[in-house]
Amino acid sequence: MDRADLADLQAFAAVARSRGFRSAVAVSGTSASSLSEAVARLETRLGLRLLNRTTRSVTPTEAGRRLLERLGPAMEEIRAALDDVNSLRDSPTGTLRLNVPIIVARALLPDIAVPFLQAHPGITLDVLAEDSFVDVLAAGFDAGVRYGERLERDMIAVPLGPRRQRFVTGAAPAYLAARGTPRHPRDLTDHSCIRHRFASGAMLPWEFERAGKIVRVAVKGPLLASSIDLELAAARAGLGILSSFEEAVAADFAAGRLVPVLEDWWQVFPGPFLYYPSRRHMPAPLRAFVDFLRAGGGTAPPAA
Structure with a gap:
């Protein structure tokens, strides 16, 4: 087996595991067109189709699945051998x-x-x-x-x-002057809140904790976003109360753009x-x- 054969096998394994040429780019560091050419060369050399290609997915054929199963341990051994040598450097590459x-x-x-x-x-x-x-x-x-x-x-x-982080809650001074300051998490149901949506689409209730008591509140408000920068901008403008990681809000607290709210209820987590x-x-x-x-x-x- 020469170097070109090994490169084509690596390209096939990357595409087969990633279930797509574009998704394999991040793994292999090679362009999608180069990956496609490598797999085509390997299929021609073997006289077998290794991947089923559609506009929506790429999946291994039976021959491709068997090849991938055998390649896995072999590729791992090659990587391990190179890493063993690499680890001897003062600074690995x-x-x-x-x-x-x-x-x-x-x-x-x-x-x-x-x-x-x-x-x-x-x-x-x-x-x-x-x-x-x-x-x-x-x-x-x-x-x-x-x-x-x-x-x-x-x-x-x-x-x-x-090793310890907190979810914090805050609002712009102008918002609190106009709407008042909540004293208990349940007071948030009468306030405008800026909500976060996760990549999965989940919108979790806000959770607070004090003296071992947990309170969950389903909030509502004018903005629902998956960008903390957008959420912070809305909070600074006085559109509502924000809840997020302390690290994301600390600079605004320090500058006075936002004021801590319900600080006694901030939840601590590892x-x-x-x-x-x-x-x-x-x-x-x-x-x-x-x-x-x-x-x-x-x-x-x-x-x-």
């Missing part, structure tokens, strides 16, 4: 692909990623920020970042960022974790990142 929630990418990851990349100039960090929950391995990522309730039991979890599958061989860039986090490079003091 390669790409680390992470899938992280938007709030983590926005508020927590910058203070972690910058010193990590400065310490490891040979590593490229490839981050996709989204709030939907995906199978990180099937989607071509080395690891993901999630909160505890979303972690799979068979994953290894390493703390990343602050910070996020880097998670990845338990496996014999860990890619060198991921190992370097895990070592960096465990050495304290990814932790921060708890929220005040």
Whole structure:
């Protein structure tokens, strides 16, 4: 087998696992047209169709499925061999692909990623920020970042960022002057609230906690969005009360653009974790990142 054959096999595996040429681009770092040409060459060489292609999906044929099953362990061994050698460098090289929630990418990851990349100039960090929950391995990522309730039991979890976070509630001074300040979470039913919609479409009730008592409130208001920047702009303009991660609102609190509301009821929860599958061989860039986090490079003091 020459180098071209191996490259075509890698292209086929990326497309087959991603179930599409465009979705395989992020995994392979190769254009969709190059992937298509590679798979076509491999099919011609073998005299078999490996992928069923439609306008909506790409799925392996029986021959493709069998080839993919045999390729998996072989490709893993090749990657492991290269990573074993790579790990001997003072600073490993390669790409680390992470899938992280938007709030983590926005508020927590910058203070972690910058010193990590400065310490490891040979590593490229490839981050996709989204709030939907995906199978990180099937989607071509080395690891993901999630909160505890979303972690799979068979994953290894390493703390990343602050170990204590809070959901906070706030409003513009002008809004509170006009509408009054709620004293209990249930008072929010008489107020305009700026709501957040997750990528899944879910719109969760606002949750508050004090002295072990949890209160959930279904709020309403003039804006429903999946963008914290839009939500903050609406809150600053006095359109309603906002609830979000403390890290997203802290600058507005500090500047006085927003004022804390129901502070005694703010809910505290554990910070996020880097998670990845338990496996014999860990890619060198991921190992370097895990070592960096465990050495304290990814932790921060708890929220005040």
